[in-house]
Amino acid sequence: MRCAISSSAGQILARGRLLIQKDENNEQRLTFVSDRGKLVSGGIVGEDGELTAASEELFRGFFAAWGVSGVTLIISK
DSSP states (O other): HHHHHHHSOOOEEEEEEEEEEEEEOOEEEEEEEEEEOOOEEEEEEEOOOOHHHHHHHHHHHHHHHHHHHHHHEEOOO
8 A cells, every 4th residue: 555654844755655564473563665775673463453553653663754743644545
């Protein structure tokens, strides 16, 4: 799924793809991969497909990557 990460000021910090990938423990993890190759790992997807905890951890990863809180994930086609 294509997406962009936007700051609260409206600046696009990165464009890339939102993926669900298997990690080293064979668990499904929500991940963002930017067009420039930056990888930001989120949390583990729940057994029922729930993404709340996974996305919360992903947004913490966005803060660690860009040092900006209050970012918005914009989904595009």
